Amino acid sequence: MSSFVDQVIIAIAAGDGGNGKRSFRREKYVPEGGPDGGDGGNGGDVVFRADHNLHTLLDYRYRREHKAESGANGGPCNMTGRSGEDLVLRFPVGSLFYNDETGEYLGELTHPDEELTLLKGGSGGWGNARFKTSINRAPQQTKEGTPGDAMRIRVDLKLMADVGLVGYPNAGKSTLISRISAARPKIADYPFTTLVPNLGVVGWGEEQSYVVADIPGLIEGAAEGKGLGHQFLRHVERTRLIVHLLDPASPEEGRSPEKDFVLVNAELARYSPALADTPQVVVVNKADLLDEEEVAALRDRLAAVTKAEIAFISAATGEGTGELARELGKRLLKLDRDEKEKRDNPQ
Numbered sequence: 001m002s003s004f005v006d007q008v009i010i011a012i013a014a015g016d017g018g019n020g021k022r023s024f025r026r027e028k029y030v031p032e033g034g035p036d037g038g039d040g041g042n043g044g045d046v047v048f049r050a051d052h053n054l055h056t057l058l059d060y061r062y063r064r065e066h067k068a069e070s071g072a073n074g075g076p077c078n079m080t081g082r083s084g085e086d087l088v089l090r091f092p093v094g095s096l097f098y099n100d101e102t103g104e105y106l107g108e109l110t111h112p113d114e115e116l117t118l119l120k121g122g123s124g125g126w127g128n129a130r131f132k133t134s135i136n137r138a139p140q141q142t143k144e145g146t147p148g149d150a151m152r153i154r155v156d157l158k159l160m161a162d163v164g165l166v167g168y169p170n171a172g173k174s175t176l177i178s179r180i181s182a183a184r185p186k187i188a189d190y191p192f193t194t195l196v197p198n199l200g201v202v203g204w205g206e207e208q209s210y211v212v213a214d215i216p217g218l219i220e221g222a223a224e225g226k227g228l229g230h231q232f233l234r235h236v237e238r239t240r241l242i243v244h245l246l247d248p249a250s251p252e253e254g255r256s257p258e259k260d261f262v263l264v265n266a267e268l269a270r271y272s273p274a275l276a277d278t279p280q281v282v283v284v285n286k287a288d289l290l291d292e293e294e295v296a297a298l299r300d301r302l303a304a305v306t307k308a309e310i311a312f313i314s315a316a317t318g319e320g321t322g323e324l325a326r327e328l329g330k331r332l333l334k335l336d337r338d339e340k341e342k343r344d345n346p347q
Contacts, residue, residue, distance in 0.1 A: 006157040008060040009100050013067040015043025015084035017122035017145025021074035024138065035139055036078050037128040041071030043121030043148040044084035050109035054092040055199055057157055071145060074127040084121060094160040094238065100152040110160065119149040161199060161213035162332055164239035168260050171245040172285040174198065175315035177214040180325040204329040213239065237272055240335055241328065242280045248298060249289050257284060258301045279335070280308045281328065287312040288319060
């Protein structure tokens with residue numbers, strides 16, 4: 001069974017407030033001691049915290065119910081009950097939260113250590129000391145604590161990566177990510193080797209790095225559920241740069257790098273129109289199998305279907321992978337500068 005889980009439904013409940021206490025002071029030599037019932041403690045909140053060390057929702061597949069600690073009841077001598085501890089649940093960066101019954105969007109975690117408090121604990125009830133008045137010196141009534149918020153929550157995970165690797169199955173995405181990062185995905189020469197997205201950190205320049213995600217292979221019809229890619233298209237939505245990897249040596253009849261390019265882009269656009277506007281770098285893998293004339297001819301054919309920059313590499317031999325990693329880093333820096341300029345100089 002895969003250890004990668006990117007959607008779960010969990011039942012969450014904040015702590016209930018403790019009840020107020022009914023009590024009267026009874027001490028020797030203290031006449032008319034009066035009411036001294038204390039208030040109940042507040043229930044604990046449920047806090048969602050982003051943890052950059054987590055990359056899956058696997059823990060919540062097996063434990064689906066979570067409840068914060070309830071507040072303690074009030075005590076005699078005007079003692080307030082102890083408040084319940086908050087329940088802190090850790091999720092991967094990129095987790096989105098929805099009310100499972102209504103579909104309402106509740107929030108998301110986009111930065112490490114970011115917190116969301118979506119469910120509040122109940123308030124503690126009042127002890128009978130609260131009800132004492134000039135005409136009611138021995139009140140019997142108390143107030144119960146209120147229940148904490150409760151909800152069934154759907155959690156969707158969208159991996160937070162700077163660069164997304166997309167392409168047909170067996171284009172070499174897993175091999176490439178293993179070349180440019182420390183990620184070690186499963187690699188084999190048959191389709192759909194990659195069954196889950198893989199994340200890798202690519203170091204380049206002077207102490208600079210970015211995160212790259214290897215998205216399982218897309219095929220025609222992926223946006224409607226064909227193949228495996230439809231399960232993971234959500235993970236490419238947040239990438240800032242797409243590397244479109246092409247296989248020049250596909251043995252399947254009717255396929256070609258330029259046809260694969262058009263088909264995969266059509267699936268991305270059908271899934272989310274915004275993906276069509278994400279900057280792309282087109283990379284032809286397995287360049288070690290091509291001679292100079294074949295490279296030139298393929299470059300011309302691709303130039304007819306895209307204006308994106310085209311690079312030729314060999315993930316198997318490492319040819320061109322270092323240059324590609326540095327070029328992607330430079331492209332991301334330029335995107336950072338362009339975004340900052342737009343923020344500083346809004347139209």
